[in-house]
Amino acid sequence: MLIQNKIIQSVRDKCIADEFVSACMMYGSFTKGEGDQYSDVEFYIFIEDDKMEKFSSRHWVSEVYPIHLIFYNEFGTEVVIFSNMIRGEFHFLPVSKIEIIKSFKPTGLFPDPGSMYIYDSTEQLKPLLDDLGGVGPDRMTDENVNFAFNNFVNAWLMGVNVMRRGELARSLEALTLVQRYILQLIRVKENTVERWLNSTKNLEEDISTESYKDYVSITSKLKENEIELAYKNALNIVEALNEMLGSLYKVDVDKDLISKLYSYLNE
Missing domain, CATH: 1.20.120.330 (Nucleotidyltransferases  domain 2)
Structure with a gap:
């Protein structure tokens, strides 16, 4: 079993157990059937709006899997270097911004939106992910x-x-x-x-x-x-x-x- 799959499962378990988390989705290679031992793990995690001020992303991620380094890159993404040298990307947003998922559609093809689903207590995530499916944007224009x-x-x-x-x-x-x-x-x-x-x-x-x-x-x-x-x-x-x-x-x-x-x- 790839260690990335263990990290993904750990993220899922923590989302389910954490009352601060409303929903979580994954993106990247593992949602496209291309994940391997060198692939990153990448997530959007939506937090209850009234709990954002108290939420510590650094603490949260460190409880998912041991880390060496966590920081924000130039795009505002929280990047994690896990202790086994696997990279992770995390976006922590208030759940009121969950419809940001709609903006992903023009960026590419999402062959299996169901694989992007990690956790949801809002009943909003699955319909948003389903809308990402189908034909990708026409690039040959x-x-x-x-x-x-x-x-x-x-x-x-x-x-x-x-x-x-x-x-x-x-x-x-x-x-x-x-x-x-x-x-x-x-x-x-x-x-x-x-x-x-x-x-x-x-x-x-x-x-x-x-x-x-x-x-x-x-x-x-x-x-x-x-x-x-x-x-x-x-x-x-x-x-x-x-x-x-x-x-x-x-x-x-x-x-x-x-x-x-x-x-x-x-x-």
Whole structure:
């Protein structure tokens, strides 16, 4: 039995026993049939409104399973490093905000909403989770494809400019954005857009060998010649994607703009 399953069961047991907790749901890999020994455990836990001031999330989580570290990340999520090096993410909210679950629908596909259910004393959670089911958002649209092309140009130009200034570390950071938008376009081309927001997840299995080689060609060490080659390769890949997808979707980026980017790179 995976230790994550023991932690999940411990969270469920604690929710049932704790009068402060009104409802709890899980999200992430274990709700999509993808959980393994390296996966995180992730929860939304809803607390009685009048008990929020007295509620200690740190104390609560530490009673679920021994922890080494607990802190808030830059997104306001409470992150836990358990003693066995498993990561956890916890969102503790007043139960009056339980309808935040409705906002999850546009973020992706939820193949098994029933697996997200942990505990509920309000009779509100199950209907909210059921509404997450069905077909996920349509990613293969003019808007999304145009978004990826446009943001590629922005990230690519910024990365090339800071590279020329000698800010190689910053250029390498911009390259990660270039990679993100290229992967989104590749996923559109290959119809693997379920992971649109987390485009590198399961990449080794989701995209073709040829596209994976393209992705490898736009990675780099912190060396100027490698970074420059990655930006050149990125432009080559986007040119091919533009030729293919530009005939299927309405996009702002055209051959003339790509030609200008080539000229700019060769100056």
